[in-house]
Amino acid sequence: MNPILIFDLDGTLIDSAQDLHAAACRLLEGEGLSALPLETIRSFIGNGIPTLVDRIIDATGLQTRDRTRLISSFLEDYQAHATDLTAPYPDVEATLNHLLQSGHTLAICTNKPQRPAEKIIEDLGLSRYFQGLVGGDSLTERKPDPAGLHYLQSSLGGGPVVYVGDSEVDAETAVNAGMPFALFTEGYRKRPISEIPHAVSFSSFKDLPALAQNLLSAPA
Ligand SMILES: O=C(O)COP(=O)(O)O
Numbered sequence: 001m002n003p004i005l006i007f008d009l010d011g012t013l014i015d016s017a018q019d020l021h022a023a024a025c026r027l028l029e030g031e032g033l034s035a036l037p038l039e040t041i042r043s044f045i046g047n048g049i050p051t052l053v054d055r056i057i058d059a060t061g062l063q064t065r066d067r068t069r070l071i072s073s074f075l076e077d078y079q080a081h082a083t084d085l086t087a088p089y090p091d092v093e094a095t096l097n098h099l100l101q102s103g104h105t106l107a108i109c110t111n112k113p114q115r116p117a118e119k120i121i122e123d124l125g126l127s128r129y130f131q132g133l134v135g136g137d138s139l140t141e142r143k144p145d146p147a148g149l150h151y152l153q154s155s156l157g158g159g160p161v162v163y164v165g166d167s168e169v170d171a172e173t174a175v176n177a178g179m180p181f182a183l184f185t186e187g188y189r190k191r192p193i194s195e196i197p198h199a200v201s202f203s204s205f206k207d208l209p210a211l212a213q214n215l216l217s218a219p220a
């Protein structure tokens, strides 16, 4: 059984906040409203695009507009521009390559809908590293429900798993799944590192292989 590393996407493998912000600004402009700051949109990321749009609606008084229309128009626009300003964090690709070469199976469990998530990793040249991807709309439940992590673990051979993410939602998902959590500290978390349950934390992807090795070889 190969050891498995499952990664969150936004704020973990990729810094996607600028494209989500740009799509939010275009949505607001189309509705005749002024933009929201990047930090505000960054703080709305983590529970999927429908929730991000709900948070935009709440912040701007868009409640009178059709929510379903706003979500689909956001999604259509974002899908077309998802990698205009988005890039992997430093050393992500070299680390994925190293992990793959050293016998790990790699997958993604994100709350971003599956279609834009797949397009982003394809456009950024990362899709060849991953053998599975669960998005926020792939199953009936999304994070912090542990279903995505359990699904990936069993479909990828049932080996030991470390979940790697950047947010409170990811930490909660790992707790719910009973899996060790590696916290990337440079993403979109809202609380201090000490308030987020984690087995290990790291700020540089160069440090991840050694940390994962320790977690994967520790007795369950
Ligand atoms: O789309 C989101 O809000 C969050 O996506 P993530 O789960 O990859 O961080």
Ligand SMILES: [Mg+2]
Binding pocket: 008, 009, 010, 011, 012, 046, 165, 166, 167, 187, 188
């Ligand atoms: Mg994230």
